[in-house]
Amino acid sequence: QYALLHMLPAHLADAHMSGDIHIHDLEFFAGRPLNCLQHDIRAFIKHGLKVDGTGDHTSVAAPPSHMETLMNHTGEIMLAAQQNMSGGQAMSLWNVFVAPFATGRSYDEVKQAIQMLVYNLNMAYAARGSQVPFTSMQLEFGVPKFLQDVTAYGPKGQVVGTYADFEDETRMIQKAFTEILLEGDSEGKPHLFPNTIYTLREETLKGDYDDDLRLVHELSAKYGSSYFVNMLPKYRGQMANYMGCRTCLQDTWTGDWEQDCLRTGNLAYVTLNLPRIGYQSRDENDVFEYLDNYMDLAVETLMIRRNQGLNCLNNFDILPFLDQKVDGETYYRIQNATLSFGFCGLNEMLLALFGEGIENPDANKFGIKCLEYINARAKSLQEETGLRWSVLQTPAESTAYRFATLDKEQFGDKAILQGDNGANYYTNSSHVPVNSDISFADKVKIEGKYHSLTPGGHIFHAFMGESYSDPDALMSLTNKIARKSDIGFWAYSSAFSFCLHCKTLMKGLSNKCPSCGETADVEWYDRITGYVQQVGRAKSASGGWNPGKRQVLIDRRRFEDN
Ligand SMILES: [Zn+2]
Structure with missing residues (x-):
């Protein structure tokens, strides 16, 4: 909370605390802002x-x-x-x-x-x-x-x-x-x-x-x-x-792959609470007005963060590795680092506005319009400031949980939440809800449209069931996704379990080891917030996922090979 109290004006701190926006990595804001x-x-x-x-x-x-x-x-x-x-x-x-x-x-x-x-x-x-x-x-x-x-x-x-x-x-x-x-x-x-x-x-x-x-x-x-x-x-x-x-970099900023993609990165991002915009808007014009307001808050926050980054590099000299000179140039190219608008819960915003989520073609069309609007703002900011503004699918299930929890308090029954009581969350960015029953091909088609609109980062999760353990079947899927879709980045994730007692690897989420009968020290693995992690199920685990994250895992629908 140090950053909130000392570095941010009250209206930005309030916007974060109330959940209009989420400012990430606050504990690092002062000393490691990049x-x-x-x-x-x-x-x-x-x-x-x-x-x-x-x-x-x-x-x-x-x-x-x-x-x-x-x-x-x-x-x-x-x-x-x-x-x-x-x-x-x-x-x-x-x-x-x-x-x-x-x-x-x-x-x-x-x-x-x-x-x-x-x-x-x-x-x-x-x-x-x-x-x-x-x-x-x-x-x-x-x-x-x-x-x-x-x-x-x-x-x-x-x-x-x-x-x-x-x-x-x-x-x-x-x-x-x-x-x-x-x-x-x-x-x-x-x-x-x-x-x-x-x-x-x-x-x-x-x-x-x-x-x-x-x-x-x-x-x-x-x-x-x-x-x-x-x-x-x-x-x-x-x-x-x-x-x-x-997070992603592409050689479409200066056009030079070294300048655009190496020795730089995402400087920071701020996440917009889209469902809340849905609850407060009477019509589509309201949506764009709220987007403007939330983006203003994000821009102000990101500029403060960038200035703090420059101070840490140049005045406080506390980032010496990044500041070292290579062939006369500073190693970290802050001038090419992205400042990004992240977003959460597009699906629930559409549900609040239209009674239909991202799987509905008309609702989805409006979703794309919103993302185009955010991209247009990034583009005009690039022209105004000369900085690399971008849009990304926020990688943070904990933000989805925090927004959902705050909105439930503030909007009561009006709030559209995933998960059950006590473990609510919003659908990640422009993803299809994790428990949706649409086909794999439709999920590719819907989510693929958003990858060109999120140049700062995106991911398509292909959550595969236990039957999908054949490398050749996955390879043929890869060919189809690569050749026929606009998906830019993806991973096949299948949950598995590992018995810490007898070291047996099992497909799926198991409560009991089939080899030795162990129940307490069986750890679960799955991909969340983008990467494969231990869930923290095992008795000996040190940390665990928050309830919202665990609920996503349980709700997750996996595609089977049939
Ligand atoms: Zn075992």
């Missing part, structure tokens, strides 16, 4: 690594000579930057940029080196108070066309040709990474980090990469942990990078 970051590993391949940003207080590493050293540096970069930020750390094009280090190395050596990185990322337990850092890794199946002629840097930071020369190594690293995730930890539990994201390009789907694709779908079938980025829709340029939490 949310998430997409790294460029090449900066450290060329110049070595100073984890404190200056090299004055820690050992300084020269540009790495070996794959193993580079794996260590990859982990250290994520950990070091995490200390400067409130949100996640990600790397994209990583396996392409690392590929020169795999030259002349055997597959087993490469796999061993990557395994060390994966364990390091999952065992840095002290970094965020008994939470490992939130890390994401986006992998390519081959060297993308736009990187073919780009200068490649290898051991000791030396130029070693262009990335086109490293297609085989790029593939080898991707395969080894996926195999390690597929094996799980030594007990057979999934590695929860990094969130691993696979880029699907036109050329990926032509047959040459089918074996690699199949392995990734084995991972989907087993742990549901892989994500897919679709580069085929018309709204794409050459590059789009995501994090497991769904």
